[in-house]
Amino acid sequence: MITSVQQSIIEVVAEILECEEQELSMGYRKEENDEWDSVNTLRMFTSIEAEFNVRLSMEQFLNVETIQDIVSLIEAEKHDH
Amino acid sequence: MTEKEALKKLKELTRLYQNVNGNDVKHLLHQISTSAGQEKAGKLLEKIESDGVLAKVAFVGSHTTQGLDNITRYEASKRNLNIQLFTGGFNQWNLLMLKPGSDLEYFDPDVTVCSLDESIIYQHFGDRGWSTETLSYALDEALAEIKKVLTVYTNRMATTIVLHTIPMPLYDWKAVTNYREKQQVSMLWRQFNQNLLNLHTTLESVIVLDFEVLTQDVRETRDPRMKHYASMSYTANVWQVFSKEIASIVASIKGLTQKVLALDLDHTLWGGIIGDDGVHGVQLSKAFPGNQFFAFQQVIQRLQAQGILLTIVSKNDWDNVKDIFTSHDDMVLSEKDFVQISCNWRPKSESLANMASRLNLGRDSIVFVDDNPFERELVSSQLPEVTVIPLSQDPSLYIHDLLIDGYFNTMTSTDEDHKRLEKYKQIAKREELKEDSASIEEYLLQLEMKLDLFEVLSAHIPRITQLSQRTNQFNMTTNRLTESEVAVISNSESSSIYGFRLKDKFGDNGIVGYVHVKKEEHRWLIENFVMSCRVFQRNVESEVLRLILENAKSQGVSEVIGNYQPSQKNKLVSDFYQNNGFEFVDYGENSTCWVYLFKKEIEKVEWIQLTASEEGMSV
Numbered sequence: 001m002i003t004s005v006q007q008s009i010i011e012v013v014a015e016i017l018e019c020e021e022q023e024l025s026m027g028y029r030k031e032e033n034d035e036w037d038s039v040n041t042l043r044m045f046t047s048i049e050a051e052f053n054v055r056l057s058m059e060q061f062l063n064v065e066t067i068q069d070i071v072s073l074i075e076a077e078k079h080d081h
Numbered sequence: 082m083t084e085k086e087a088l089k090k091l092k093e094l095t096r097l098y099q100n101v102n103g104n105d106v107k108h109l110l111h112q113i114s115t116s117a118g119q120e121k122a123g124k125l126l127e128k129i130e131s132d133g134v135l136a137k138v139a140f141v142g143s144h145t146t147q148g149l150d151n152i153t154r155y156e157a158s159k160r161n162l163n164i165q166l167f168t169g170g171f172n173q174w175n176l177l178m179l180k181p182g183s184d185l186e187y188f189d190p191d192v193t194v195c196s197l198d199e200s201i202i203y204q205h206f207g208d209r210g211w212s213t214e215t216l217s218y219a220l221d222e223a224l225a226e227i228k229k230v231l232t233v234y235t236n237r238m239a240t241t242i243v244l245h246t247i248p249m250p251l252y253d254w255k256a257v258t259n260y261r262e263k264q265q266v267s268m269l270w271r272q273f274n275q276n277l278l279n280l281h282t283t284l285e286s287v288i289v290l291d292f293e294v295l296t297q298d299v300r301e302t303r304d305p306r307m308k309h310y311a312s313m314s315y316t317a318n319v320w321q322v323f324s325k326e327i328a329s330i331v332a333s334i335k336g337l338t339q340k341v342l343a344l345d346l347d348h349t350l351w352g353g354i355i356g357d358d359g360v361h362g363v364q365l366s367k368a369f370p371g372n373q374f375f376a377f378q379q380v381i382q383r384l385q386a387q388g389i390l391l392t393i394v395s396k397n398d399w400d401n402v403k404d405i406f407t408s409h410d411d412m413v414l415s416e417k418d419f420v421q422i423s424c425n426w427r428p429k430s431e432s433l434a435n436m437a438s439r440l441n442l443g444r445d446s447i448v449f450v451d452d453n454p455f456e457r458e459l460v461s462s463q464l465p466e467v468t469v470i471p472l473s474q475d476p477s478l479y480i481h482d483l484l485i486d487g488y489f490n491t492m493t494s495t496d497e498d499h500k501r502l503e504k505y506k507q508i509a510k511r512e513e514l515k516e517d518s519a520s521i522e523e524y525l526l527q528l529e530m531k532l533d534l535f536e537v538l539s540a541h542i543p544r545i546t547q548l549s550q551r552t553n554q555f556n557m558t559t560n561r562l563t564e565s566e567v568a569v570i571s572n573s574e575s576s577s578i579y580g581f582r583l584k585d586k587f588g589d590n591g592i593v594g595y596v597h598v599k600k601e602e603h604r605w606l607i608e609n610f611v612m613s614c615r616v617f618q619r620n621v622e623s624e625v626l627r628l629i630l631e632n633a634k635s636q637g638v639s640e641v642i643g644n645y646q647p648s649q650k651n652k653l654v655s656d657f658y659q660n661n662g663f664e665f666v667d668y669g670e671n672s673t674c675w676v677y678l679f680k681k682e683i684e685k686v687e688w689i690q691l692t693a694s695e696e697g698m699s700v
Contacts, residue, residue: 015092015121039147042147042307042310042311046117046307046317047117047121050115050117051117058306058309058310062310
């Protein structure tokens with residue numbers, strides 16, 4: 001069962017990497033896709049902040065390796081408040 | 082439609098690759114309001130073939146301008162521009178502009194946007210630490226460099242250059258600890274920006290936008306994380322406001338500036354409905370809430386003084402309207418400010434089309450302003466070239482809605498602009514025509530109207546009474562009812578009040594009218610027929626009348642009588658019974674009397690569907 005946070009993240013990532021949502025999963029890794037470069041990482045960062053109305057740590061976000069890592073960052077941020 | 086849904090639809094359109102209707106796209110674009118959403122939309126638009134006017138826009142800067150290009154494409158698409166973009170690399174602005182044969186020169190832009198940040202000032206600090214003297218020196222050096230680069234570039238290229246003033250970073254001001262020096266620093270910095278704003282006097286093709294004025298409502302202009310990680314000095318929220326100006330500048334260069342402002346009257350130039358509330362009953366004054374409309378009119382007058390042609394496109398009787406121009410103290414606009422006035426009951430799309438041909442102006446030069454989504458949708462579907470401004474529900478936002486996109490902006494104003502009004506007035510004459518249009522029927526069909534006619538219950542009494550008290554235009558006899566009268570009539574055996582509500586694809590209009598019927602064994606008498614002006618011109622009244630007549634027939638009635646009693650404001654309905662199969666009987670006391678004898682079949686209005694009532698008994 002996929003959560004709504006997971007679904008939203010997949011939508012954002014798919015849009016920015018210009019791929020189909022079906023290609024993505026929680027374990028999908030940064031190095032699997034050349035499009036996941038520093039510019040697109042930044043675009044993900046701003047899109048996700050806007051989408052979830054949260055403020056994330058840039059440093060942590062830059063160290064993300066999988067989609068699951070992004071989900072965890074948002075969930076941690078949500079629980080803090 | 083939410084922003085998310087609009088973006089999803091837009092994405093679907095990019096997959097079609099063909100037959101994308103420009104108007105459908107524009108409609109979606111207007112649903113997208115966040116900077117992130119607009120940037121996404123701009124990116125998607127690259128994949129949609131556009132038949133708009135081609136324009137080339139280049140972006141260069143001293144910092145990362147990522148996002149500005151796509152948001153500009155978004156804004157430009159709203160203006161029927163098909164934009165090609167060039168984005169220069171980080172801090173390449175001076176090299177690209179100075180170097181002959183650069184990629185920028187090869188691109189040959191119509192407009193070159195050059196976004197600079199404080200780095201072009203601070204680079205001149207060198208090893209010196211911060212001091213007011215060093216700042217003063219660095220500001221001078223930066224200005225000299227900008228001047229030099231722009232002079233070389235404009236000598237070589239026929240392009241308009243857009244810059245903006247550079248805001249002083251908050252923490253560089255905070256880091257100065259004494260107030261005397263803070264003021265000096267602020268003054269020096271402002272002097273620098275003033276010099277930028279003065280560049281156009283020596284370099285004619287340069288336009289400098291005022292950063293501080295434009296971003297005053299922007300929530301976050303800077304994000305330190307983006308600055309440190311990606312050298313982005315300003316946020317996408319800043320690009321959002323700049324892109325509107327860039328689109329206006331490009332539109333102006335390409336001759337797409339709008340010249341005509343076509344205005345609705347009721348709920349637009351004043352609050353309320355003049356036909357119902359009267360000249361002195363509408364909201365228009367120097368105190369709240371009338372001051373919102375007063376202020377809106379003042380802004381319109383300023384546009385008019387700069388050469389924008391004003392016209393009225395209103396569904397109204399001119400006789401009800403005209404006195405407001407002479408007898409209302411707070412009416413800012415006067416009759417002579419308008420080159421053309423259409424006050425009639427024709428579809429507004431026809432009035433606008435006629436106006437454009439009579440004034441010999443392109444439909445694409447018209448901006449149409451109306452509070453009513455029905456009228457706006459009608460005009461945008463029938464006349465896609467016309468720019469339709471989606472006015473907010475709240476009249477305090479009308480000025481924002483009218484001005485925010487800069488539809489009327491030009492490079493310079495000329496004497497010609499100011500003389501335009503007189504010129505067009507000679508061409509135009511007010512006309513009050515009544516015509517039918519086949520295309521309107523198609524449109525009405527698309528509205529998916531659903532009518533519900535029901536016998537009035539106690540819950541409906543307040544609304545029925547309100548309609549009775551307030552409606553002047555579609556009111557056959559102006560026989561006003563109080564709440565207790567409505568209650569008595571609806572409980573009586575020998576008479577009924579039928580209410581009707583109308584839904585369409587824009588939503589539920591609620592109860593929009595009623596028919597008061599007195600019932601005898603073989604004869605029904607329509608005491609009154611009342612309908613709100615919100616649903617005029619859709620033949621709702623004919624369909625309601627047909628349902629009443631059918632119901633009468635099923636109960637063994639052989640004749641139905643209707644009266645028309647003229648008042649000052651109900652001229653609109655003088656032919657109502659005649660136009661709907663009734664025969665003239667005689668002139669009563671200040672009235673005309675009509676009868677329906679079930680000889681002629683009355684046709685169903687094809688674009689109105691019927692629904693069973695949820696609360697009342699269906700007729």
